[in-house]
Amino acid sequence: MMRTKAIWILILAMALLLTGCTPPHAYAQAESKRDVIVLESGHGAEHGQEVVTLKPAPTPEITPEPTLTPEVTSTPTPMTPSPAPEDAPIAPVNPPQIYDKDGGEKFVYLTFDDGPSKNTEAILEILTQKGVAATFFVIGDNAERYPDKVRAIAAQGSLVANHTQTHKTDEIYKSEEAFLEDINRGRETILSILGEGYPDDLMRFPYGSTNRRCREYRDGVKAAGYRFFDWNALNGDAESGASKRSAQDLYDELVKTVDVQAKKGRDIIILMHDTNSKGNTVTMLPDAIDYLFGLGYTFATLENVPMV
Ligand SMILES: [Zn+2]
Missing domain, CATH: 3.20.20.370 (Glycoside hydrolase/deacetylase)
Known part of the structure; x- marks a missing residue:
């Protein structure tokens, strides 16, 4: 009888141990998953306007860069000849x-x-x-x-x-x-x-x-x-x-x-x-x-x- 009782206690203890360990672990996982979700979409849900502004922002930021590069290269081109005519009237x-x-x-x-x-x-x-x-x-x-x-x-x-x-x-x-x-x-x-x-x-x-x-x-x-x-x-x-x-x-x-x-x-x-x-x-x-x-x-x- 005592043995049976002891077995039941052991089973109960193991069951408690299992449920006691698993939920926090599972919660932690869920929490961290939620964190990831919150970081990715939370702003979208809570601050929709920010996302609208932020999301398109990176796209044009990348787009202008190639536009800026040719601008930078093209700027010195007209700059180089321009000092010449400016100085030209002075030279004679x-x-x-x-x-x-x-x-x-x-x-x-x-x-x-x-x-x-x-x-x-x-x-x-x-x-x-x-x-x-x-x-x-x-x-x-x-x-x-x-x-x-x-x-x-x-x-x-x-x-x-x-x-x-x-x-x-x-x-x-x-x-x-x-x-x-x-x-x-x-x-x-x-x-x-x-x-x-x-x-x-x-x-x-x-x-x-x-x-x-x-x-x-x-x-x-x-x-x-x-x-x-x-x-x-x-x-x-x-x-x-x-x-x-x-x-x-x-x-x-x-x-x-x-x-x-x-x-x-x-x-x-x-x-x-x-x-x-x-x-x-x-x-x-x-x-x-x-x-x-x-x-x-x-x-x-x-x-x-x-x-x-
Ligand atoms: Zn004269």
């Missing part, structure tokens, strides 16, 4: 002769060559409206034709400077003597209109002082007591094909060449022209001046700027 003109060395006030010098012309008054009117002055490198022959315009330039506060008497480069670039004679005549013409004592040492070489036809005259011109300035920006109103350029084209060219110098922290001398055919220069001038003001430049004439 002369290297800048003045710099914003101390990082202080930045100066811009508007210059108008080859006048006076029928556009001179319109240019002066704009300069007055904007409260700025410019430097006019006048041709002596034109100054003699329009002495009142020369006086008007000076009266506006702009500077009249010498751009030779004749601008006939085939003749004046034959020799240094011929050139000096012509710029001396140009100086006399300006003084005859504006009076002795007017600043008379500032001149500009036709086509710039580094032009191969005249660059050897530079020392002689300096020795004769002249200061000369080229330019490091321009609106392109006298470059090849200029007659086909709109006022917008000229503005864009000015902005492009100005930006090159501005990024280098340089003062800027801008070449433009005051001739009868440069109406588009007059048209773009107000916007050009506003753009330069926007860059923080102070407008000045070249009257007291030393040659470097």
